[in-house]
Every structure is written in C-alpha cells, then in structure tokens.
Amino acid sequence: MDNFIVSARKYRPATFNTVVGQAHITNTLKNAIKTGHLAQAFLFCGPRGVGKTTCARILAKTINCSDRTETTEACDKCESCISFNSGASHNVFELDAASNNSVDDIRALIEQVRYAPQLGDYKIYVIDEVHMLSQAAFNAFLKTLEEPPKHAIFILATTEKHKIIPTILSRCQIFDFNRIQIDDIAQHLAFIAKNENITAETDALHIIAQKADGALRDACSIFDQIVSFAGSTVTYKAVIENLNILDYDYYFQVTDAILGENIPTALLVFNEILNNGFDGHNFIAGLGDHFRNLLVSKDAVTLQLLEVGANIKDKYKEQAAKCTLLFLVRGLTILNKTDIQYKSSKNQRLQVELALMQLCSINSIGTDTEKKNDIIKPKQANQEVETLKKGTLTPSNYSKNDNPDIHLAQEPKINPKQDSVKTETSVISSSNPQSIKKSLIKTASPSINQHLSVKKEDMSTNNKNKEEEANDASQLSSVFSQKDLDIYWNKYATDLKAKGKISYGVALLDKQPILKDNCIIEFMINSKTLEETINEDKLNLLGYLRKELSNFNIKLQLQMIATEEKTTLYTANDRFKRLSEKNPNINKFRQAFDLDIEF
Numbered sequence: 001m002d003n004f005i006v007s008a009r010k011y012r013p014a015t016f017n018t019v020v021g022q023a024h025i026t027n028t029l030k031n032a033i034k035t036g037h038l039a040q041a042f043l044f045c046g047p048r049g050v051g052k053t054t055c056a057r058i059l060a061k062t063i064n065c066s067d068r069t070e071t072t073e074a075c076d077k078c079e080s081c082i083s084f085n086s087g088a089s090h091n092v093f094e095l096d097a098a099s100n101n102s103v104d105d106i107r108a109l110i111e112q113v114r115y116a117p118q119l120g121d122y123k124i125y126v127i128d129e130v131h132m133l134s135q136a137a138f139n140a141f142l143k144t145l146e147e148p149p150k151h152a153i154f155i156l157a158t159t160e161k162h163k164i165i166p167t168i169l170s171r172c173q174i175f176d177f178n179r180i181q182i183d184d185i186a187q188h189l190a191f192i193a194k195n196e197n198i199t200a201e202t203d204a205l206h207i208i209a210q211k212a213d214g215a216l217r218d219a220c221s222i223f224d225q226i227v228s229f230a231g232s233t234v235t236y237k238a239v240i241e242n243l244n245i246l247d248y249d250y251y252f253q254v255t256d257a258i259l260g261e262n263i264p265t266a267l268l269v270f271n272e273i274l275n276n277g278f279d280g281h282n283f284i285a286g287l288g289d290h291f292r293n294l295l296v297s298k299d300a301v302t303l304q305l306l307e308v309g310a311n312i313k314d315k316y317k318e319q320a321a322k323c324t325l326l327f328l329v330r331g332l333t334i335l336n337k338t339d340i341q342y343k344s345s346k347n348q349r350l351q352v353e354l355a356l357m358q359l360c361s362i363n364s365i366g367t368d369t370e371k372k373n374d375i376i377k378p379k380q381a382n383q384e385v386e387t388l389k390k391g392t393l394t395p396s397n398y399s400k401n402d403n404p405d406i407h408l409a410q411e412p413k414i415n416p417k418q419d420s421v422k423t424e425t426s427v428i429s430s431s432n433p434q435s436i437k438k439s440l441i442k443t444a445s446p447s448i449n450q451h452l453s454v455k456k457e458d459m460s461t462n463n464k465n466k467e468e469e470a471n472d473a474s475q476l477s478s479v480f481s482q483k484d485l486d487i488y489w490n491k492y493a494t495d496l497k498a499k500g501k502i503s504y505g506v507a508l509l510d511k512q513p514i515l516k517d518n519c520i521i522e523f524m525i526n527s528k529t530l531e532e533t534i535n536e537d538k539l540n541l542l543g544y545l546r547k548e549l550s551n552f553n554i555k556l557q558l559q560m561i562a563t564e565e566k567t568t569l570y571t572a573n574d575r576f577k578r579l580s581e582k583n584p585n586i587n588k589f590r591q592a593f594d595l596d597i598e599f
C-alpha cells in the first residue's frame with residue numbers, strides 16, 4: 001500500500017461514457033460539443049459526490065481535444081489530452097467558493113479570464129459551491145458571466161440550487177444531477193474491486209452503496225475503509241461489522257418468529273440485537289424497511305423497488321411468499337405507530353417489545369377469511385348486523401376510519417358464507433392499501449344489505465332505493481354532526497368569496513344550514529334570486545359537501561323565509577327600528593349612552 005490512491009480519485013471517470021448514472025447529462029453535453037452549440041455558462045446542481053466536478057473536467061478535456069473520437073470522447077493521445085491527464089493543463093481553473101468567496105477572489109479569476117488559452121480552444125472555469133459567494137462577489141462576477149470572452153466557459157456547481165440568485169440562473173444552462181442508483185454504485189464498486197484484485201460479495205457492495213445514499217464518492221471512501229480493514233476479501237459480514245449495520249438476517253429471523261406467532265423468540269432476538277449494541281429505534285425503523293421490502297417483493301411489478309443484492313433479493317421473495325398482503329399492511333401500521341411514539345416513550349424497550357407482541361398477534365386478531373369462517377358463528381354475525389342496523393357500524397364507517405386495524409378486522413366477519421376464495425384473491429391482487437379497503441367494502445356491503453333485507457319486511461320503497469344506492473361502494477354514508485356541516489359549509493362559502501362570487505358567498509354565510517334527519521340540510525333563503533343561484537350551483541355545493549362529509553345521501557332543502565313585507569327603509573328611524581328588531585341590544589346600547597339617531 002505504498003502509493004495508495006483513494007478509489008474515488010483513482011477511478012474517477014475520465015470519459016463521458018464512464019460517468020456513473022448521469023447519462024441524461026453526458027448525452028446532452030456530448031451532443032452540444034458535436035453540434036458546436038455549447039453554452040458559455042453552465043450550472044451543475046445536485047447532491048454531493050454525484051459527479052458534478054468530474055463532468056466539468058471531462059467537458060474541459062473533451063472540448064480541447066484536437067482529435068475527438070466518433071463518440072465525442074477525448075482521444076487521450078493529442079497534446080492537450082496528455083497535458084490534461086498529467087495534470088499540467090492550464091485550461092481548467094477550479095475555484096472553491098466555500099473558502100474563496102470574497103470579491104478579491106472573484107476579481108483575480110476575472111483577471112485571468114481575459115487571456116486566451118495557449119493550448120486548445122477553451123479555458124474552463126469551475127466554481128464549486130457557487131452559492132457560497134458573497135453578494136459583492138456575485139455582483140462582480142455577473143458582468144463577466146453576461147459577456148464572457150469566446151474562449152471562456154463557466155461551470156458553476158452547487159448543492160443548493162435554491163440559493164442561487166435568479167440573475168445567475170437566467171444566464172446559465174442548468175443541469176440537474178441525480179442521486180446515483182444503488183445498483184449503479186454497486187456495479188462501479190464491483191468494477192473497482194475487479195481492477196484491484198479484490199474479491200467482494202455482491203451483497204457487501206450493495207450494503208456499501210445503500211450506506212452511501214446516492215453519492216459515489218462516499219461509496220468509494222467506504223469501500224477503501226473496508227478494504228483497509230478486511231484486506232483483499234470484502235464480505236457481507238465484514239461490511240456490516242465495520243459500518244455498524246444491523247444484519248438483514250435479524251430482520252428475517254424476527255419476521256419468521258412473528259409469522260409463527262412466536263412471541264418468546266421475537267423478544268429473544270430483539271434482546272440479542274440490543275446486546276450487540278444496537279438501538280431499539282433503529283431496529284424498529286429497520287424492521288419497517290424490511291416489511292416494506294417484503295411488500296414490494298410480493299409483486300413482480302414492484303420488485304424493482306427492492307434495492308438489495310441478488311442473494312438477499314431471493315431471501316425476500318421467499319419470505320414474502322409466506323406473508324399475506326394484509327399481514328404486511330397491518331405490520332407496517334404497527335411499526336409506523338411505534339416509530340412515531342418511540343421518542344416520547346419513557347420505557348422505550350417496552351415500546352418495541354409491545355410492538356413485537358402486537359405483530360405476533362396480527363394473525364390471531366383475524367386476517368384469514370377461512371379462519372374467520374371457523375370462528376365466527378352465524379349467530380355472532382347476526383349480532384353484528386344488528387349493531388350495523390343501529391347505525392353504529394355502517395359500511396362507510398370503515399372507510400372513514402383511520403385505523404385499518406379495526407375495519408380490516410371486522411369486514412371479513414360480516415358474512416361467514418361469503419366466498420372466501422374470492423375475498424382472498426381480491427385482497428392479494430391489489431398492492432395498494434386504498435384499493436384493499438375498496439375491495440373489502442365492495443365485498444362486504446352487499447352482504448350487509450342482504451341481512452337487512454331479510455330482517456326487515458316492512459321496508460318501504462324509499463328504503464329499497466336507498467339500499468340500491470348503498471350497494472355501490474362509492475355511496476358512502478358517514479355520520480356527521482351539525483358542527484362538521486358548519487365547518488364545510490363555511491369553507492365552501494369562504495372559497496366562493498375568494499373566487500370572486502362575493503354576494504353568493506356572503507348569502508351562504510348569512511344563515512347557518514340546519515342538519516335534519518336523513519341527512520337533509522335545510523337552508524333558509526329570503527329571495528328568489530338566491531334560490532336560483534343556489535339551484536344553479538346545487539351540483540357543486542352538494543358534490544362538495546357529500547365528498548367532504550363522506551356522505552352521499554346528503555340532500556339540500558331550500559326554505560323560503562315567510563317573506564316579511566318588503567318595505568324600503570328610507571328614514572334613519574326606520575332603519576334603526578329594523579336593526580333593533582334584529583338585535584335588541586342596539587336599542588339598549590342607544591339608551592345607555594343616550595344616543596341620537598342620525599345617519
């Protein structure tokens with residue numbers, strides 16, 4: 001290791017083609033060089049370590065090359081390329097604005113810009129972390145940026161694009177660099193390992209790539225660190241030990257215990273994790289990631305979202321096959337809750353253990369429809385229907401409920417005779433929790449109605465119509481209060497005012513709507529004009545209320561106030577009389593202060 005060069009430098013890409021994960025940028029730059037339409041100022045934005053400076057250097061080398069290849073890459077043979085590769089080129093200037101951000105630094109740079117290059121056609125000025133320049137420096141620079149000499153190209157690089165003032169932004173061609181994909185980083189590391197005669201396990205490289213969080217330079221540094229620790233063989237085990245990462249294996253073990261409803265094993269594994277010096281919060285977050293990975297492994301379409309090495313991918317697929325979608329969704333809900341509550345909990349260990357116990361009990365709460373069929377007797381089901389009739393549990397209550405635990409657990413119980421296979425497949429085929437809800441509601445609600453129709457013989461035609469309506473899963477009928485109504489009614493009216501329909505909005509705010517039985521909303525109006533306006537807008541208004549209150553049975557009833565005599569109030573006295581009728585306090589107020597009426 002005598003002349004050890006860090007991998008990030010040694011394997012810094014030297015051609016556009018070898019830049020990792022930024023094809024959209026290198027292709028554009030190559031095209032611009034080819035067609036001769038190169039801008040004079042570029043802004044490279046993106047997180048650190050993703051190749052901004054590297055691209056700037058490659059651009060500088062390529063445009064000065066006298067003998068570019070057909071694929072618009074530098075030849076590496078001409079005089080310019082050779083001086084560039086040996087680091088002797090005077091055509092690239094790099095200024096780190098983080099440490100040289102004064103006006104004088106920029107003036108020194110501007111001074112240099114005037115001189116044409118000795119070799120090649122262009123001089124490239126790279127200003128790194130350009131957002132750090134002082135205001136004065138920015139101003140001094142602006143003029144040069146506006147009218148640069150022909151041979152000058154500016155490349156401004158920044159990690160914080162939002163801090164760049166618009167006058168600079170508008171003068172630059174902007175390139176946004178991506179975070180580099182984990183797979184791309186892992187491949188690059190594999191390439192380095194191969195060249196350095198290091199044997200590295202793919203899973204190990206994936207872990208390094210994950211830890212680097214999209215930055216190739218960081219990944220290279222971690223890789224060097226591991227190599228100096230582990231020598232010429234980089235194993236998964238060495239990486240997780242060195243980076244203090246909790247082994248995937250623990251998550252698989254815990255999940256197996258959870259699936260087997262084996263609380264003791266789950267607790268023991270957690271204990272072992274704590275003994276190894278890991279923190280409970282990390283464990284919960286990691287287990288959440290694990291469940292998420294299992295969820296995406298269930299479907300070939302989402303499998304690409306799994307960013308792990310090939311071996312681990314197979315393990316995920318295997319374990320995912322053992323979990324139902326419902327189990328995973330519920331598990332994620334529990335883990336998410338624990339994650340949120342962890343920090344505020346006094347007994348954090350217990351918090352995690354409680355979560356594990358809950359996870360182990362998911363299946364026994366009842367996920368499996370077939371299981372349900374055995375447990376729930378028809379009598380019980382009838383009782384549930386009775387409660388449904390009382391209105392405590394309407395199908396729509398499920399959809400409004402924030403806690404999937406409750407509605408997911410109850411819905412399958414409703415009709416024990418329900419075709420269990422059908423329910424199961426509809427659940428599994430949909431990977432989206434929202435659609436799970438929907439499919440469950442769809443299968444559940446007709447059965448409720450069946451029970452209701454059998455029990456109730458005296459059902460009026462009106463009710464039958466309602467039943468038909470309720471068959472549609474979209475026909476929600478949540479219970480809401482006068483207060484809820486007031487909130488959304490006022491919101492609608494305020495929005496109208498904001499949209500310029502001021503008098504309409506004011507008219508709606510003038511009186512509060514009254515919630516009557518059967519979701520009828522009564523609204524008092526005092527003029528034909530208002531009645532017409534509301535009727536014209538009825539679809540919008542009703543649509544809004546039905547949606548916001550999750551109740552599609554809402555109806556609007558306009559009630560004309562028994563028209564008071566429409567006398568025009570001419571005199572001040574008349575107007576005062578009318579006002580004090582509306583609010584007697586005004587009169588008291590007048591008397592108390594002995595006021596005259598004079599408008």
Ligand SMILES: [Zn+2]
Nearest residue numbers: 065075078081
């Ligand atoms: Zn060349």
